[in-house]
Ligand code: SF4
C-alpha cells in the first residue's frame with residue numbers, strides 16, 4: 446500500500462532478548478526523559494490564580510457601553526444586528542420619555558437587547574458596525590454554564606457598570622479599551 450506521508454513508522458516485531466524483557470533499560474530511559482523536564486521552564490500556569498496577559502486583539506464578552514455620565518449609548522439602530530454574520534443579536538427599540546435624559550443619551554434606546562452567545566463567533570463585526578461606540582468586545586470570557594438558555598445574554602448582563610455609581614467596576618470593564626483608543 447502506498448503511504449500518503451513519509452511519517453510512517455514500522456513496528457519492531459523481532460523477539461526481545463533477556464535484557465529487553467527485564468524492561469530496566471526502557472524504564473531508565475523513560476525516567477531520564479521525565480527528569481530532564483523537571484529543570485525546564487513550565488509552559489503551563491496556575492490558572493485562575495495566575496492569568497496570561499491578553500493579546501491586544503483579543504475579543505471576549507460583549508459590553509454595552511455608557512457615556513461618562515452613565516447614560517446608555519445604544520440607540521437601537523440595529524446596525525450591529527445587520528452586520529452580525531451569526532444573527533446572534535436581537536433588540537427592541539423604545540422612545541426616550543421626558544425625565545429619562547439621565548438614562549439614555551439619545552431619543553431612542555434599546556429597551557431589550559440580547560446576544561445569543563452560542564451563535565456568536567466573536568468576530569467583532571458588531572463593534573465595528575456600531576456608530577455610537579455602544580458595544581465592544583471586552584477581555585472577559587463568557588462563563589460556562591449547564592443550560593443553553595443561560596447563554597442568551599440580556600441587556601442587564603451586558604451593560605457596563607455605571608461610571609459614577611461604580612467607578613471601579615466601570616474602569617475594570619473598560620480594560621484594554623482605553624489603552625487601544627489612546628494608541629489610535
Ligand atoms: S462578535 Fe460577531 S458573531 Fe458575535 S455578536 Fe458580534 S457580530 Fe455577531
Ligand code: SF4
Nearest residue numbers: 519520522523525575
Ligand atoms: S449597539 Fe450600536 S449598532 Fe447596535 S443597535 Fe446599539 S447603537 Fe446601533
